[in-house]
Amino acid sequence: MMAIRELKVCLLGDTGVGKSSIVCRFVQDHFDHNISPTIGASFMTKTVPCGNELHKFLIWDTAGQERFHSLAPMYYRGSAAAVIVYDITKQDSFHTLKKWVKELKEHGPENIVMAIAGNKCDLSDIREVPMKDAKEYAETIGAIVVETSAKNAVNIEELFQGISRQIPPLDSHENGNNGAIKLGKQTTQMNRRCC
């Protein structure tokens, strides 16, 4: 039985670059043109094998809080990786990508794995951001970079495989959750036994 490691991944990037679509494609292998700003699904999970471990990605969506630059610090807590998304057809979204990276470095965990996704690569005829620019930038910050198309399912799996490979192996003395308690539903139902 392979050990399952839960890895929190947070998504960053401007509104409308396709953050949710990427997750939707990765997790459900599904694309919806009219995906509404994420309602009711705060994170999605998918488990993929990596070496002798199973990586269970808990992918957090911004829930639209990025729209007016009001992401809460708790969004970044304990993230193993961040996927920072821009739209290859919008130079602006590449420009602000750098601000998201900076934000992440200032507020995110120190060892976070960064992956840059240039989304909408199916629309390369109206491309505004050359792949070279993204590659150069990614190199300077030590991030993975791929161009993706959530619509045509291009490089989505590869993006997450790339993240998996960058995740440092689990230290044997690491005890997983550091004794932290997750509250769960069942406790309420069962605790009545106590007294």
Added chain:
Amino acid sequence: MADNLPSEFDVAVIGTGLPESIIAAACSRSGQRVLHVDSRSYYGGNWASFSFSGLLSWIKEKQEKTEVSEESEDWRKLILETEEAISLSKKDTTIQHVEDVCYISQDSAEDIEEAGALSKLPDLGGSDTNETAQQSGKGCLALDKQLGTKGCEMSPETIASNDRECTPEGEDTEVISERESSYDATSGHSTLETEKTENASTAEVSNLEPKKITYSQIVKEGRRFNIDLVSKVLYSQGLLIDLLIKSNVSRYAEFKNATRILVFREGKVEQVPCSRADVFNSKQLTMIEKRMLMKFLTFCLEYEQHPDEYQDYKDCTFSKYLKSQKLTPNLQHFILHSIAMVSESDSSTTDGLKATKKFLHCLGRYGNTPFLFPLYGQGEISQCFCRMCAVFGGTYCLRHSIQCLVVDKESGRCKAIIDHFGQRISANYFVVEDSYLSEETCTNVCYRQISRAVLITDQSVLKTQSDQQISVLTVPPVEPGQPVVCVIELCSSTMTCMKGTYLVHLTCSSTKTAKEDLEPVIQKLFILNDEKETESENGGGLEKPRVLWAVYFNMRDSAGIDRNSYDSLPPNVYICSGPDCALGNDYAVKQAETIFQEMFPKEEFCPPPPNPEDIVYDGDGTQPEDPGFSISPEPKAEPLPEESSNIENKVTEEHNE
């Protein structure tokens, strides 16, 4: 990135403190279109947590007495003849008497700054979050403003990778150099490069001499701190825990169980035995005392079934009742101050029994004490509810001031708000945190005050083998009439302070300024001066912890204010109070639920999220612990506190497989 705010919502919520955030989540969850704004650059209002540098900025802002510059009243033009405006306050006046004291040398700390520090809190007018700021040469600050976090909070390690933080890692080098250049280019903040090297050397030093923490280390490691303005814990059977679980907001947060309850008696700090195992393992109790205590606590669990036992003392104080029982002074003290945590002078027997029962009832659900503390601080909780609101479609805007409420003269109802851009935003219901109300609205309101102190110390008030203890300590008044002081000591694994330090929160209801109320207690528990030699004199181990740094402030306690005391409030405007003085969060939850039910009497308050078929519950690890006071004949082996916190009650959501 510039995006226009819609101008029509169902509910507008002003302020991101806990009750407002719960209401926002509940409204959004029930399908309302919610706008949630805060004029500050951070979430939480007076419920916020700050990094060390964030707290220093907050202190500076609160100490500045400068009047808010008179803003243009252009918005008045937007008010129609059939309307009138209730202007909102431009300045938060809920914090007073802020005083910070550093007890260690600040030499060589002048030029040091925490990476990512927010050097200035935004002015209340709010500022446009656009390119202009970025180009003005204040890159760091501009970024903070643009990206909307308070600029400091990021205890960097994941919980899972906690151990990684102390190993200096080579693979980050290129990242660091990028950081370095970007900082140099912007505001001259110290670079993470220096921070890292410093971290490494700190780790080495601390192996040799664990107790010397310098001010510059605190500043550099400032992002490891998450310092709560309000110090609370969650009762493991309290309303907030129930709400977190019911609404599934709990999945956004992680908690630690408080590991011990302490008592201050005859100049000494001692641990209070409260579970069955604690009682039996206690070295400070005699065999007879153990039996007495067990018998009494077992009775308290079902005191309602035995009214005859306390009938005669119903109208007496609980302390008098305890004296009448066959309890030694030692035990009376434990029960009164640390278990029931009620006032010696004016709590009735019934109050005391009820409080004792509540305490015992909470034991064992998650560990050996009744209390949980959220990792990264109490400020996380309101953010979690905000996230839930956003997940169900709520719109979030920090740094967004509201100038006024617009009231329709004929109906007397509030119909819109006007923001600092002059945009008119209409809604049906308005929820306003009370610090936003202007003086005119509050002329007839009387407030109480809370006295607060936050200390960074170098050791625990009660040292044990484990340096990772979370302790709740009640210090009874020295003289009658003085307040009872609640002390919560947090260790670094709560992600609220750097390694090698403790964060100590003191809270009481004010009788004077915070410093006057709390300093006497601090002097009893800690060493305040900077004399380095005192340590070696008394043979180390028994020495009291030293305070490295402290801040005192008074916070307004607006809990329990009747809405009729506010002047001319439209019926569809609901007021939320700031934090109250109690240890738990029940007041905020009750308030939020009451307001929600008034607005939407037919709607359920924060029901579980939809698509239950997507949620798979893991079956493992869900056996609750026995609190140790059930009447079961066989006493169960109680795990040690360290172990018990590992017993997690885990729910795994599988949205998709």
